[in-house]
Amino acid sequence: MAVSARRGQPLTIQEIYTAVLRMVGEGGVEGLSMRKLAAELDVNPMSLYHHVESKDALLRGACTAVAQGLALPPDDGTPWQEQLRALAHAYRSIALSHPALWSYVNSHPDLVEQEEGMWVVFNRVLVAAGVPAAELLRIRTVLYTFVSGLLTAEAVGLLAELDPAGDAETTFDAAVDLILDALEARAT
Amino acid sequence: MAVSARRGQPLTIQEIYTAVLRMVGEGGVEGLSMRKLAAELDVNPMSLYHHVESKDALLRGACTAVAQGLALPPDDGTPWQEQLRALAHAYRSIALSHPALWSYVNSHPDLVEQEEGMWVVFNRVLVAAGVPAAELLRIRTVLYTFVSGLLTAEAVGLLAELDPAGDAETTFDAAVDLILDALEARAT
């Protein structure tokens, strides 16, 4: 190339993530390549490595960037049932905002564990629900995987295939209700 | 090469699947390549295409081959609770027999839907549990995704990370119990 850059501006990580999310949204994670991404950004493939360590780091970064948007329910005095519902819906909305990325998250446990704010709120709500400390970790984990499994099914299209007549959101609500019922039954 | 084949025998699909499962077990699905698989089988990469249409077809075939081993509980008169537990454990044992393949299954809804025998047994048990026909599909789907989510967490190592002190099998049992409780509460 004649001069220094093909484009006016230097690359931004934001700019890179935006392109990643768009491309992943269109072609899935396996449709993303460093070379196509670079082409999309009108840049030499190797320029990307100045902003990102590897393709995996890039995807992980995109995931945590998306996770920033998680709207955790505040610790006002609202009943735990309501707060759990709010947490579940907030999580669903993040997960389904980029369905293709969700499967990537699911197979990278460190990304899930890393979602500290969510775990704190989850703890608080379960304690309010009367879950004893000794069972907190196990119940929290089980309930998380339940919700996570349902979201995966929705993200991947399995929900629609197994229950074509059902509406995904009401199915989600029913599932959360089921979890609430179980917690209430356990409390008594 | 001098003569026709590098090896004595012609290739078998069984032989191919066995090698696939071993390699996937060692290096995950993304560690499998047609070329490495061919090398493992001491064959030219292109020979594989005489037995299999594509890499995706190969993986799908391996998945359904594994799924053959699912030990469905028979329709003897045992209580539905016991049958549901048996179904859950049978499914778990298949899923975790090849943990790396499980994530592949999870992102391919057609593979899950295709598991007809399982859906039939699942139906039977839920009807015995008193689930009304109108809710059968939704409840079955939700419960499936719950179990599937938990198995994914176990297969990928998330379970151990979120609840390090917990034993995976007792966690699984607790989760199934929770589902049984919810079904029983609903029946009354």
Added chain:
DNA sequence: ACCTGAACACCGTTCAAGT
């Protein structure tokens, strides 16, 4: 029928070089 080699259009990433 079953296998093969060469070739095509891709990958992620390293490294030395440019401005």
Added chain:
DNA sequence: ACCTGAACACCGTTCAAGT
């Protein structure tokens, strides 16, 4: 500092050719 080209070691798959 930021970007680049050439190169390396890989991919899946097609196609014409071998036995």
